Amino acid sequence: MRNLPKAFIVISGALLIFACGWLTPRFEFVRALMATVLFGLPFVVACVTLSRNKPIKWHEYICFAGATLVIQGLMIALVCNWFNLGLDKKIQFERNFNVFRARLKENPEYGKIESYYEPRKGGHVTLKGEVKDKESFDRLTLLLQGFLLCQDVGIGYGDLVEYPGKPKRDNKL
Structure with a gap:
């Protein structure tokens, strides 16, 4: 016993x-x-x-x-x-987002781009910075959209990325 x-x-x-x-x-x-x-x-x-x-x-x-x-x-x-x-999916997304952020920083074309993830209210990714031209901006947008589509959580995104010749937003209501 x-x-x-x-x-x-x-x-x-x-x-x-x-x-x-x-x-x-x-x-x-x-x-x-x-x-x-x-x-x-x-x-x-x-x-x-x-x-x-x-x-x-x-x-x-x-x-x-x-x-x-x-x-x-x-x-x-x-x-x-x-x-x-859904905590497992959120934590996995945060890990993948950190890898995405590190790869953006490694790329000399996007080295000045800052990326943020706000987990509240379903999640929101924001990119901020400056790229050299519209083609770089389009590639960056496609990279971000491709990354977000591969994730299993619904995340929105916004861009504060500037490039020469980008139309300015009118913030007046």
């Missing part, structure tokens, strides 16, 4: 590492750690139970198993809620 908590500790530790590893690429490390800590509560209880020198009673096993199932159910509900909210 004494080996049952030891086996649970080994299995729980392996599941904790797997859960954190699986959640981290989808929801960032902090959220993955939060869910893993919730999942790790039975692990801590098993370590405390094993550390005492008294024999473990059957009702303790039953209570422990019930608590473990409830906590695992809560963790599954939490992660499903994150998926329903």
Whole structure:
């Protein structure tokens, strides 16, 4: 009977590492750690139970198993809620946008272009800066549109990019 908590500790530790590893690429490390800590509560209880020198009673096993199932159910509900909210897609978009921004900076034609992402209200990407001519502006617009079309979230965009000869907007209402 004494080996049952030891086996649970080994299995729980392996599941904790797997859960954190699986959640981290989808929801960032902090959220993955939060869910893993919730999942790790039975692990801590098993370590405390094993550390005492008294024999473990059957009702303790039953209570422990019930608590473990409830906590695992809560963790599954939490992660499903994150998926329903679309957090995985938003985080993936932010990662892809950072790569897009870095590639713009590497290109000498667009080195002076600043790009911003505002996640509120569905998301909005803004480009600001100056390019040398209309063809560069058109290529930049196509790059941005192509990037946004490849993403799985509906994001709008606006441009504050200037080039010689660009018509000025009339801001009067």
